[in-house]
Amino acid sequence: MPLEQSELSLGSRARSLDLFERETFDLAIIGGGITGAGIALDAAARGLSVALVEKRDFASGTSSRSSKLIHGGLRYLEQMDFRLVREALVERATLNRVAPHLSSPLGFLVPVYGSGKRSPLGSSRLKLKLGLSLYDLLAGRRNIAPHRWIARDEALHIAPALDSEGLRGCFLYYDCLTDDARLVIEVIKAAAARGAAVANYAAARGLSGESGRVSAIAVEDLIGGRSLSLRARVVINATGAWAGEVAGLSGEDSTIRLRPSKGIHVVLPSEKIGSRAAVLIPSLGEQRFLFVIPWLGRTMIGTTDTDYAGDIDDPRVEDREIEQVLKSAARAFPDARISTDDVISVFAGLRPLVAGNGGATSELSRKEEIIESDSGLISIIGGKLTTYRKMAEQTVDIVARRLGRSSRSATGEIELAGGAIPEREWKEAARRAATEFRIESGIAEHLVRSYGGNYRAVLEIASASEELKARLVEDLPHIEAEVVYAARSEMAATVEDFLARRTRIALLARDHGRSCAARVAALMGCELPQIY
Numbered sequence: 001m002p003l004e005q006s007e008l009s010l011g012s013r014a015r016s017l018d019l020f021e022r023e024t025f026d027l028a029i030i031g032g033g034i035t036g037a038g039i040a041l042d043a044a045a046r047g048l049s050v051a052l053v054e055k056r057d058f059a060s061g062t063s064s065r066s067s068k069l070i071h072g073g074l075r076y077l078e079q080m081d082f083r084l085v086r087e088a089l090v091e092r093a094t095l096n097r098v099a100p101h102l103s104s105p106l107g108f109l110v111p112v113y114g115s116g117k118r119s120p121l122g123s124s125r126l127k128l129k130l131g132l133s134l135y136d137l138l139a140g141r142r143n144i145a146p147h148r149w150i151a152r153d154e155a156l157h158i159a160p161a162l163d164s165e166g167l168r169g170c171f172l173y174y175d176c177l178t179d180d181a182r183l184v185i186e187v188i189k190a191a192a193a194r195g196a197a198v199a200n201y202a203a204a205r206g207l208s209g210e211s212g213r214v215s216a217i218a219v220e221d222l223i224g225g226r227s228l229s230l231r232a233r234v235v236i237n238a239t240g241a242w243a244g245e246v247a248g249l250s251g252e253d254s255t256i257r258l259r260p261s262k263g264i265h266v267v268l269p270s271e272k273i274g275s276r277a278a279v280l281i282p283s284l285g286e287q288r289f290l291f292v293i294p295w296l297g298r299t300m301i302g303t304t305d306t307d308y309a310g311d312i313d314d315p316r317v318e319d320r321e322i323e324q325v326l327k328s329a330a331r332a333f334p335d336a337r338i339s340t341d342d343v344i345s346v347f348a349g350l351r352p353l354v355a356g357n358g359g360a361t362s363e364l365s366r367k368e369e370i371i372e373s374d375s376g377l378i379s380i381i382g383g384k385l386t387t388y389r390k391m392a393e394q395t396v397d398i399v400a401r402r403l404g405r406s407s408r409s410a411t412g413e414i415e416l417a418g419g420a421i422p423e424r425e426w427k428e429a430a431r432r433a434a435t436e437f438r439i440e441s442g443i444a445e446h447l448v449r450s451y452g453g454n455y456r457a458v459l460e461i462a463s464a465s466e467e468l469k470a471r472l473v474e475d476l477p478h479i480e481a482e483v484v485y486a487a488r489s490e491m492a493a494t495v496e497d498f499l500a501r502r503t504r505i506a507l508l509a510r511d512h513g514r515s516c517a518a519r520v521a522a523l524m525g526c527e528l529p530q531i532y
């Protein structure tokens with residue numbers, strides 16, 4: 001079922017805030033990361049009245065700072081968590097069907113060397129073969145393609161800078177890659193198109209209710225400056241690393257004990273490593289591996305997994321963490337001569353892991369937990385980007401039972417982003433768009449890959465003037481019309497919303513988008529006179 005177009009702007013945000021004051025919703029969700037967005041879509045598609053508040057921008061938390069893999073997870077296979085792997089692989093196939101541009105298949109190389117130390121998953125070919133066969137088996141008949149062994153020369157053809165000394169060959173298996181922040185905004189848009197009232201820059205400051213049951217959220221509108229009360233029959237806390245803090249807003253002693261773990265990524269120019277596939281490499285001095293991932297014309301390397309006790313609002317990347325990642329990459333790709341000067345950008349995200357009994361954070365379960373407190377507040381914590389749809393389905397099943405509604409999730413059939421365009425049709429769609437709208441083919445391809453079926457909406461804006469077809473940054477394919485689209489249809493309110501999440505210019509450009517920030521601000525100013 002393709003999605004209808006819907007406006008999602010500061011105008012619709014203002015209408016959402018008005019509705020918050022007037023209506024009592026079936027469901028109110030705190031948190032606009034992938035978890036909250038997924039729940040909003042699932043519930044709205046079942047016909048529930050839904051409100052969602054996000055204190056900063058959608059996806060500004062962990063959901064824009066992941067490794068961007070839609071995957072079963074070899075790590076979880078190593079931990080023998082077969083149920084999680086199977087569930088994630090089924091979800092990978094579903095997302096690939098409903099939003100192919102947000103879940104595109106990518107090959108992953110697992111190098112095998114004579115020495116176990118340099119092989120990211122050990123040097124036993126038999127053990128790896130068994131593991132990857134199991135991975136294929138768990139993916140079932142909707143697997144992307146079965147894994148295979150490739151000889152040393154073919155591996156070096158795909159990843160020319162890979163250390164060739166002692167290399168016996170590589171296993172090649174497949175998973176999918178996404179743009180996490182765009183996935184969130186597309187799910188939010190799909191929810192809003194089905195009637196969900198959503199607002200970014202709207203923070204939950206308090207929880208209250210009657211007879212000890214939470215039924216109202218005190219919301220602060222961080223753009224308009226007003227305070228309002230949002231009433232709902234069921235309230236969900238989908239605030240990830242902030243879940244303990246938000247659960248405590250009711251005054252009740254929160255039973256949620258989180259142990260945040262930080263993961264960082266480093267972004268390098270793609271020509272530095274020049275691999276056409278993702279590569280698994282050992283993390284120096286650790287019993288774990290890092291992914292080296294070709295992403296949006298750059299190479300992203302990560303991630304780490306360390307206990308974090310700092311400011312949740314602003315997890316920083318430490319120099320020693322960058323050094324650790326770069327040293328690992330330099331050892332795996334010695335001819336690439338990687339140095340800190342190559343770094344384009346870095347980012348850090350927090351895993352909201354539920355505290356266990358000590359031990360390393362990498363040992364803690366990635367499975368989500370749904371906690372129903374005595375006050376009726378439902379908190380959903382942990383999980384993965386990949387399994388957001390299933391997590392949402394399970395959560396809304398609980399909500400529907402509480403509301404006495406019988407309903408089933410429909411999200412497995414809801415196409416995101418204005419209708420799914422299969423990957424095999426991207427090139428042809430881009431070629432036709434380039435001719436019809438008289439734009440460069442590279443720009444057309446970028447728009448199809450970034451916006452799926454909505455690429456035409458961006459191009460229709462661009463057709464208003466030649467200026468709107470202009471690139472924002474010299475060596476990136478993003479154009480001015482995207483700023484207008486983000487303000488009109490994706491509730492972008494600040495320059496950072498556009499540079500960091502509606503597009504990923506902040507991660508892809510060496511100056512993080514400073515050179516085009518004034519132009520972005522001017523374009524947003526025309527669209528959003530109420531705040532500029």
Ligand SMILES: Cc1cc2nc3c(=O)[nH]c(=O)nc-3n(C[C@H](O)[C@H](O)[C@H](O)COP(=O)(O)OP(=O)(O)OC[C@H]3O[C@@H](n4cnc5c(N)ncnc54)[C@H](O)[C@@H]3O)c2cc1C
Pocket residue numbers: 030031032033034035036053054055056057058059060061062063064065066067068069070071202203204205238239240241242246261262263264303304348349350351381382383384385386387
């Ligand atoms: C380094 C790293 C790599 C990862 N890689 C992958 C991967 O490759 N694949 C995968 O499937 N998963 C991956 N994950 C896991 C995945 O990213 C997370 O499970 C997921 O993004 C969590 O989403 P969330 O919505 O629960 O939390 P968040 O995205 O953090 O969203 C919570 C939101 O709540 C908001 N909020 C907080 N307090 C309030 C308040 N008072 N009022 C209103 N809003 C509030 C925050 O601003 C935030 O936007 C990774 C995680 C990390 C840390």
